[in-house]
Amino acid sequence: MFLPGIAAASLESSSTSRTEKRRERIEGASLEGVSVRPLSTEEKSKAFALPKKSEVVQRQRLPVRYHVEDFDVEDRPRRFLEAFAAILKHTNYRLALDHYIRVSAKCARCTVACQVYDATGDPHDIPCYRSELLLSVYRRHFTLSGMLRARILGDPGLTDEKIQEMADSFYNCTACRRCHFECPMGIDHALITHLGRYILSEIGVAPRALVVSTREQLIGATGNTSGIPLPALLDTLEFLTEDIQDQKGIHVPFPVDQEGAEYLFVPAVSDFMMEAETLKGIAAVFKATGDSWTIGSKYFDGINYGLFYSDHVLEHVLRKIRAEAERLKVKKVLIGECGHASRSAKFFYPTYCGGKDALPVVSILEYTHQALKEGRIKLDPKIVTERVTYHDPCNMARPGWIVNQPREVLRAFCADYVEMVPNGRMNICCGGGGGTVSIDEIRPYRTAVGGRLKAEQIRDTKANYCVAPCSNCKKQLRELMEDQGVECEIGGLHDLIYKAIILPKDTPSGDEKQEESAEGSVSLAAGSEDPGNEGGES
């Protein structure tokens, strides 16, 4: 049927992955592969400028670059310590803190892994220094030796200035967790940063951008971070289906509220507005494989800012996903192209949603890779001719979870695929990690400091297209390319797959199963009824 020249892409998985692993070992762990222009004074002053009005800073007594909601400023140290104590009481952080204050050797080896320190050269950006801000508070107020020491030396303990320093420092970190690999003592500075942000959020110090989105997601009318109402979502899905029909001539549905489907699809909700190509690619993959999937109308947002600043939020967002999964009786939770959503679901869903009985969490990258490996989707290797490179989202690659899967997919159909150095588990963060990408007012910092190394890395590959399967990375990288003047298009993995995928034709003689899923009450037919129901209820 297809042209004989089109070798339906297949995989030589075992050999590729072995060379891949080896390459990772050789090329990983080096910032020295990339040459970076030092930060000029002008850039520095721009990146670290305070965007807030002086009266706001004065009122809030918090000279940090991100906007914070007004909150009681009286007695901040006391409230910080109360929150710290409460958190220690109910969580496992004490174990880590106790351990870290005992073993921390202050060898400063983490400096070689930190891209923020690499860009600024400021000692305050050394990961170990940042952790020490919180560890010293712990040592002083929560250990016997610290309290004795303070009695003898007359240490006043936690002060307002120190809290401000923490509020500033913890949001300079992109939480990429690269330094963990370089710490001989096994200290995870990102865990400390995570805890520090959590405690700060309990006393009202958290970026307004994150707090407002979370609020909309948890108690707002729309129930998602971007505030997309359900009818708008359904319209978008309908539009996407029509779009695919126009482009590919095939009816590809976006099923909504299909009970008993195998996969509940939860992408970063912003994808519905910004990343149409990615969603079309994902729908096309499902069309080709014929697996049943569904988007939940009651909850469809995978974004979980709790991972960045509050365990409490993290848990409540995951509970919403669980409720939707249970309502629709799905068998698996499928996360879209989004790094932090994938990690928060993969690694925290079992914690908060039933332990051993929790539904398995799958990333769309894993799913597509598996489908390609089994030969259930066919990709045309002649379509994508430009030079393509792959950016590892930290939250997926750092735990060693999704490293080779997307690469194998890309190699299967991209003629000119190149790697960045370093890559894989030791990749360099886009510079917008840890939720900072959602904070628009710190864009100058993100593109000048946070993503400095990444921009050079992409420039060095001379790629025309950078695959970044993560909504946060995409946004950050686009801004980065613009601000740093690099010519490279940023997109998702499924954007390319959508271009190259060979879809089965909708013919009566075709696979019956696919026919059913295309025509049944599955998709938009069911979807378009929903707004009416919603309207009736509200």
Add this chain to the structure above:
Amino acid sequence: MTSWIEFGRGPLFRLCFALMVLGLLRILILTSLGIVEAYQRNPDKIVPWKEIRNKTLAWLLPIGRLWKQRPIYSLFSFLFHASMIVTPLFLASHILLWKNAVGFGWPSLPQELANWLTLLVIVTALGLFFGRVLDPRSRPVSRFQDYLWPLLIATPFVTGYIASNAVIGPRTYQQMMLVHIYAADLIMLMVPFTKIAHCVLMPLSQLVTAVAWKFPAQAGDRVIETLGFADRPTWMPKPRLAAEPAAAVPAKKEGAK
């Protein structure tokens, strides 16, 4: 002076040694119990054992990976650790002392090699000290004990080397031995209470980190309950303290005024 030396390597040594062993055992047991407790506390029992093992072994024997970053510092650090552990444990005269006291011994290093290793410890310890002082990356994170330790560890090696190799009078020899013994006692005494505790805790680090990333279910709810804001978590429309000033806060303000 002889009696001081005898005291230092007799009762005081035993005391310091016992304190070191017990102190290290204490933190080892506490950490292990902490790991078990944290593991039981959270419902997620998926622990990446293989990865933890690999990372732990990789840092216990960092021969493959250490050189990629800061190679000189890494070389010094590695040689320092290796020779500093091997030399005192396998020195013929130390083993002899041990054998006389306890009754059993073990094979020793040739004296020539031990001498070279001792010099290596001294050189690398000084290298680490000056590396810390001179490197702008290390200085901002260094505490007093970080500067102290390389010098303190070098002390018994320097004095031991002089005592056993230099041509010196008996008085100087005794002085050297005195410093040698008391410095060693002091080191042992301080081990469990300072960063040197990493000698036993480091193999647990990766496991601790992995377990600490597992959060107990409903911890967030309990935290705000404890703080007294169960009905007003941070995502409520208005910041909770601004909306509901707790009774204590205004009272305190008035008092302050």
